[in-house]
Each structure stands twice: as C-alpha cells, then as structure tokens.
Amino acid sequence: MCRLLKVSKSGFYAWEYRPLSARARADIALTALIHGIHRRSRGAYGAPSIHAELADDHGIHVGHKRVARLMQAADLCGVTPQCFVRTTIVDPTTGRAVDLVERQFAAAGPDCLWVADITYIPTWYGFLYLAVVLDVWSRRIVGWAMETHLRTELVMSALNMALMQRRPQGVIHHSERGCQYTSYAFGKRCREMGVMPSMGSVGDAYDNAMAESFFATLERELLNRRRFKTQTEARMAVFEWLEGWYNPHRRHSSLGYLLSVNYERRLLTRETAIV
Numbered sequence: 001m002c003r004l005l006k007v008s009k010s011g012f013y014a015w016e017y018r019p020l021s022a023r024a025r026a027d028i029a030l031t032a033l034i035h036g037i038h039r040r041s042r043g044a045y046g047a048p049s050i051h052a053e054l055a056d057d058h059g060i061h062v063g064h065k066r067v068a069r070l071m072q073a074a075d076l077c078g079v080t081p082q083c084f085v086r087t088t089i090v091d092p093t094t095g096r097a098v099d100l101v102e103r104q105f106a107a108a109g110p111d112c113l114w115v116a117d118i119t120y121i122p123t124w125y126g127f128l129y130l131a132v133v134l135d136v137w138s139r140r141i142v143g144w145a146m147e148t149h150l151r152t153e154l155v156m157s158a159l160n161m162a163l164m165q166r167r168p169q170g171v172i173h174h175s176e177r178g179c180q181y182t183s184y185a186f187g188k189r190c191r192e193m194g195v196m197p198s199m200g201s202v203g204d205a206y207d208n209a210m211a212e213s214f215f216a217t218l219e220r221e222l223l224n225r226r227r228f229k230t231q232t233e234a235r236m237a238v239f240e241w242l243e244g245w246y247n248p249h250r251r252h253s254s255l256g257y258l259l260s261v262n263y264e265r266r267l268l269t270r271e272t273a274i275v
Contacts, residue, residue, distance in 0.1 A: 031070050033058060038076050042245065044221040046078025047071055052257030079220045097187075100198035101174045105210045107137035110264060111168035114142065116158065116175040117211035118150065119218070121238065123228040130238060131158040131180075133173070134214055135166075139252045140260040141214075141242055142166050146235055152183040159186070163193055174198040176208050217246075 002009050020028075037053045038045055045053070047068040054060040054067070071077065107113040113136040121128040131154045133143035143162025147154045159173070173190060175181040177199045190197050200207025222241045228234035251257045258266075 027070060030054075030060070030062065030066075031074055033060070034067065034070055034076065035074065038071075040249075042221060043225075044079050045251075048253060049078070049251045049257060052251055056258075079225070097182075097197035097199045099174075099200055099207065100172050100196060101200070101207075103206055103209065105136050107135075109267065110135055110137050111142075111166050111171050112137060113172045113174065114162065114168075115208060115211040116155065116173060116181070117208055117215065118154065118178065118180065119215045121146075121223060121228070121234045123231050123234050125230055128228075128231045128234045128238075129154055130218075131155045132211070132214065133158050133162040134211060136210060138260045138263045139214075139255060140247055140264070144242060146238065148231060150180065152180045152185050155180045156186060156189060159189065159195070163195075168195070170194055170196065172196045172198050174200070174208065175211075176200060 002012050033054065034050055037050050041049070047064060050071070051062070051064045051067045054062065101113065101115075105113070105115070114133050115136060116131065116133045118129055118131045121130060126148065129147055129150055131145050131147075132141050134140070135142050142165055143158040143160070145154055145157035145161065147157070155175075162168075171194075173195045175198070180186065181197070181199065187197065189195075218238075218241070222237065226237060228237065248261055249259060251259060252263075255263050
C-alpha cells in the first residue's frame with residue numbers, strides 16, 4: 001500500500017497512530033449535539049434551524065456551512081414541503097367580510113392580526129378536523145380546536161380559545177370564505193368580542209398564505225410521517241405537536257430563528273425597560 005500510494009512506511013505509521021486533531025475532536029462533539037437537536041425536533045430541523053439552536057441554547061457559534069457539512073456526514077436532513085387539501089367550502093348564499101389584509105401579512109405587535117383556517121387529519125376511522133387561529137406577529141397558535149365535523153362550532157371553539165388566552169383589543173381575524181366563517185353565529189361572536197372579520201377571495205391560496213404555510217408545516221413535520229388508527233390517537237399526536245413542540249420550542253425563520261415565546265418575551269422586556 002505504501003508503494004502504491006507513494007508514501008514512506010514511517011509516514012504511514014505516524015498517520016495511523018497519530019491522535020485526532022483538535023478540529024476532528026470538536027467535530028465529533030458538535031455532531032453529537034447536532035444529533036440531539038435533530039432528535040428533539042422530531043427530525044424536522046435542517047441546517048439553518050440547528051445552527052440557530054446551537055448559538056441560542058448552547059452558546060456555540062460556528063459557521064452555517066460547517067453545520068451543513070456535519071449533518072451531511074451524519075446522514076441527517078430536515079423534512080421537505082408537501083402540498084395539502086383545502087377543507088373550507090364557500091356558501092354562495094351568505095355575505096362575506098371585506099379583505100382588510102390584502103396579502104400584507106405583517107403586524108406591529110401581538111394580537112393585531114390573526115389568521116385562521118381548517119385542515120383535515122386522516123385516520124382509519126374517518127377524518128378529524130383541526131381549526132387554528134395564528135397570531136401573525138409571533139407565529140404562535142393562540143387558539144385551536146379539533147372535531148369530527150366541519151360545523152361552525154369547530155371554528156367558534158378555536159376563536160373562543162384565542163379570545164380567552166389573549167384578550168385582544170380590536171384584533172383583525174382573517175380567514176378563507178368558508179361557510180363556517182361566514183355563518184351568522186360566527187359573525188355575531190366576532191361583533192360581541194370586538195373582533196374585526198376579514199376574508200380573502202374565493203379559491204385563492206395567497207389570500208390566506210400564512211395559515212396555508214402553517215398547515216404545510218404541520219403536514220411536513222407530523223401528518224406525512226405518521227398514520228393514525230383512531231381519532232383519539234390523532235388528537236393526542238396533534239395536541240402534543242402543537243403545545244409540546246410548535247408553540248414552546250419550534251424556531252421560525254421569519255422571526256430570525258427565534259422561538260415564538262422568546263419573540264414575545266423580547267417585546268415585554270423592551271416595554272418594561274421603557275417604563
């Protein structure tokens with residue numbers, strides 16, 4: 001082998017018994033941390049999110065390319081996007097609120113703009129439906145509900161949870177033009193609580209793009225990777241993903257790879273400092 005590679009025997013033995021370099025040892029330790037973060041994210045995180053987690057939670061500031069290289073060497077990768085199916089159905093006999101958002105999904109602070117929508121979760125015993133209310137400013141799910149039907153009570157439950165948890169003042173509630181959101185009961189509840197309904201046009205995903213993006217994340221990180229036998233099993237899995245991972249621990253690229261809770265905490269810290 002030495003003759004073939006044109007190296008000396010002494011050089012070969014020096015290489016064979018030479019201890020690992022400091023860089024190689026650091027890569028091994030860093031790869032172990034990357035494995036742990038990747039497992040904690042349920043295999044969802046790619047290099048950008050892991051890079052942010054290393055800096056924020058572990059105080060390790062390394063290059064993004066180094067993280068990507070070590071992930072590739074360890075055969076680790078994040079999940080890829082998938083498409084999803086729309087569940088809201090337009091009722092042509094009802095009116096609709098005007099579009100107060102016009103695809104400008106930006107908010108000056110918490111509870112200024114909420115987006116809402118419904119998706120379905122397949123199980124062996126039929127569909128389970130999930131309605132959510134998402135705060136645009138922090139990307140936090142402030143209200144959600146799961147039922148085996150698509151009646152107005154589903155979206156009302158999600159709205160009531162959001163109202164109870166956040167107690168907003170004059171929040172805009174933006175949704176699709178589904179019959180659940182255009183119903184008299186939902187409109188009455190919004191008027192009672194000072195919520196301003198807003199609705200996009202028919203059949204245009206871009207008019208509610210942020211809610212669509214959330215459901216794409218849910219499918220990518222949970223629904224496409226599991227099959228549920230019962231609706232109870234699906235309920236438990238979605239609850240654990242929402243309240244055990246997405247709200248408290250998941251990082252968002254749109255927030256500079258911060259957690260929703262930390263993003264909201266920064267605002268509270270600034271307001272307290274000003275006072």
